[in-house]
Amino acid sequence: MKPLGVAVEALSLAIGTFRLKQIEFSVSAGEVLVVLGPNGSGKSVMLETIAGFHRPDSGRIFIGGRDVTLLPPEHRRVGFVVQSFGLFPHLTVAANIAIARRRPAGPSRADPADGPFPVGDVAALMKHFEIANLADRLPNALSPGEKQRAALARALAAQPALFLFDEPFSVLDAPTRDHLRGELSRFLRGFAIPAVFVTHDYTDAMTLADRIAILRNGELVQIGTAAEVSRAPATSFVAGYIGYENILAGEVINADVGRATVAVGDKAILVTTPNPLLSSRRHVRLCIRADDVHLRFNAQEDREQSLYTNRFRGKIVGLRAIGPVVTIDVDCGFIVRACILGRDAQTMTPMMGDLVSLEFRADRIHVAGE
Amino acid sequence: MWREKSNRPRSWIAPSFPLTVHVVSWVLGAILLAFVALPLIGLATTQSKTTLAEAAMMPDVRGAIALSLEGALLSALLAAMFGVPLGYVLARSAFPGKNLIGALIDIPLAVPHTVAGIALLIVFGRRGILGGPADQFLGLRFWGTIAGIVVAMLFVSAPYTVNAARLGFEAVDPRLEKVARTLGMGPWRAFLRVTLPLSWRSILTGLTLTYARSVSEFAAVVVLVYYPMTAPVQIYEMFLRYGLDQAAAPALLLLLVTLALFALLRAFAYGRPPRGEQR
Known part of the structure; x- marks a missing residue:
């Protein structure tokens, strides 16, 4: 049995001409792994494979100690935060969170590793993320910071065993990005939930990561702490990419x-x-x-x-x-x-x-x- | 569609063009507007309340209008049932030949409807490859029945629903569907709670157009099924037999009925702006 973290073992996948090659890493509870890579390196495909949207050709994925390789996304217990945060525009903040309230059915039911919030307690979540006053607002009326907090609250409501972030900041301006990085980092430290954050932005990686993985053409080139990677980049590509x-x-x-x-x-x-x-x-x-x-x-x-x-x-x-x-x-x-x-x-x-x-x-x- | 108020004062004039361009555009546009409006006004003013009431009392006319509305409703329902899924597939998946299917969907819009009627007759007629067996095994006849009318209406009007649904689905960010799945929703649930609420206005617009096109269809219906007569066929028949004066009243009646229906549908689709929505 794996510990309550995430492990990806020898994950390979081909979509059209693109291939993910033997991806292998693990993230322990409370740790943030930032996957850094240029556009087209396969970051999103990798993340979506972990979330359950692509069936890998080979390899296995463990989340919260369970082998989820063959489970559909709704049974994997992942919290997925996408670009611009992906709030449902037709639902209020409270409804966005309440829609996720139901605990995903399936073998996870017996799992004692529940999140810090009681199942279904939308009010407690909104209070924790300081968005209780926004309960009746629609997402379009929120600032980026409020959107991020609402998205995190919603993801937490589904009792995730893993957070996945797919370039949530990529359309924001630099000062906003900076502010949201700080907030996200603070919130993530508060939960013992592993997180994989995918980005092409070096600053995202350096501010958020406990460890950094560099992805290029579907291949992990290097993985290590931020200090390790910046002191000793494995290839000239990594060196150039981290500045x-x-x-x-x-x-x-x-x-x-x-x-x-x-x-x-x-x-x-x-x-x-x-x-x-x-x-x-x-x-x-x-x-x-x-x-x-x-x-x-x-x-x-x-x-x-x-x-x-x-x-x-x-x-x-x-x-x-x-x-x-x-x-x-x-x-x-x-x-x-x-x-x-x-x-x-x-x-x-x-x-x-x-x-x-x-x-x-x-x-x-x-x-x-x- | 309802929009959030912009802070910028709106000008009558787009800032990129000089005034003269606007004046010329308005003059030319006004000519077209008059061209469209005048015949409708003309039709409306030749008729008095009494002639309109008389037309409304004629059983032939009432039956024909009812048949048109009923046939169009069935045609729109069939378009919803078969066209919306096709729109989803075209919006969400990439496959070889997708452009070809897109073009095939649009063909009924380009083909003269008499041609469409003849093509339908070959397939759905007495000796048609579908018409014959359907009669023999199911007792379903496409000649002289509302079934034939619906077939003709659907053929010429289905593209509107497919295309509008496709555009509506394309406008929904697929990432929202993915997020919904990770929040514990199965694929159907995610579709019903996220995709459909974000695309139903577009779908309804398509169905409205399909319905409108179905009510107004003449040529394909008249070639495939002459009797029973839909409203356009009935009006044409009265025009041929009794002349313009007799045909004008039922024509205006049909115009009023359809306009009232569209006002209703539009009010339903756009009437209640949800709070804060901005699209």
């Missing part, structure tokens, strides 16, 4: 224990992060965060000499101020993006065409496959 600013294609020239030299263009870059790829492959990708690249605008400036620092000179070819950060692209045979704080930019006054020195430490380079 690594610099991904340099290079060729391994020599690889000793603990240090390697990689040629990028006509330059050699020293890498001291241990990675088996360095000895097994010739072509690798070097991933460097923009904030690990240091710029020196004054050539005479006294430098600390370090054997383990890569240092190049180049010309500024790009400047962009985004919020409190200024990104600077430097052409030193290859383009490297660095960033400085806007307040520092006021004293350093970088200009297009300026010659600068840039440095990045050999142990701050992550090596990924292609």
Whole structure:
């Protein structure tokens, strides 16, 4: 018997030319797994398969300790929150919640793992989500935040053993998104119900996730905590997707224990992060965060000499101020993006065409496959 | 349809075009409006209350109007029974040949209705491939009966229901149906509690059009079944036998009856705006 979480085992499915390939993960009670992937990567299909709308070709799905692989959606005990929250527009908030009141019939009846709210207590749900005053409103008259709370209340009313979120924020503007992420995160922490949240938005993933799974072309490329994935992306695709600013294609020239030299263009870059790829492959990708690249605008400036620092000179070819950060692209045979704080930019006054020195430490380079 | 009031003051003039375009459009449009309205007004003004009452007392005329309304009702019911499911399938599934089926549905709208009547006669007539066996085994005759009238009406008017239902179902976000399923509803329950309440106005519009088209159908009915006479056939017959003066009164009567029915149906479909609805 599985614990009261969710487990997906070797799930495969073909729809037309699209395939989900051997999807495998588990989510424990109270944990949030964010599945991150571009459009067309199969996020929604995966979610809908877990919810019961597609029959998998192989593999098994466990929800709340039951094998639900062959059950229809209405017997799976999943709470499904879709884009724009999917409230029924012809029903008031109270009716939207009451329509879900009935406990799904089937083998789940004997299951003691009920949610925190008594079955059928619409009033208690509305009170908890602070929407009691909206009971008689139709969904069109609600703000996005109110919609989200009503949708969560409705999903909870059906006593779910799993929450599924299919890009609920994708049509909202940035400030609203930010606000709703915070609210959702707070509510989810309050229940011991596992959640799978699907999105193409990196910020969604970083703010909501206990763990992140990256999906590409129907395949899970990497799964791990947010810190793990951002520190050590498994492939250059993952690195790019989670926002690594610099991904340099290079060729391994020599690889000793603990240090390697990689040629990028006509330059050699020293890498001291241990990675088996360095000895097994010739072509690798070097991933460097923009904030690990240091710029020196004054050539005479006294430098600390370090054997383990890569240092190049180049010309500024790009400047962009985004919020409190200024990104600077430097052409030193290859383009490297660095960033400085806007307040520092006021004293350093970088200009297009300026010659600068840039440095990045050999142990701050992550090596990924292609 | 009822809409939430917009905050923006509405202008008589769409902001994208200059005034002259509006003036020209109004003048041209007014000519067409007059063209449609004048004959109806003409028909209404030639008749007095007494001639109308006389026509209403004629058993032939009353019988014909009743038969038209009855046949159209049956035709609309059959369209609802068979056309709405087809609309759902066309809205919700993708399959090879879907466009072909969509085109086939629309053919009766394009075919001259005398042609439709002749085609129906070949199938539903005495020696038709359906008409013969139906008579022989079921005792169901399509000539000289209301069954034939309904067949002719349904053929020319079913497309309205299928198309309107399809549009109505297409406008319902499939994700809502999925959410309904996860909330514990089986497929039928989800359809009845979510899909149908969100699409019934569109379906009813389609049925209204089917009903209207059925009442007004002349050619297909007259080719397949001359007797018993529906109202349009009866009016044509009176026009041929007695001339314009005798035919005008029952014509106006039919016009008034159908207009009253549509007012009723529209009031039913759009009369009560639910609170806060905005579509």
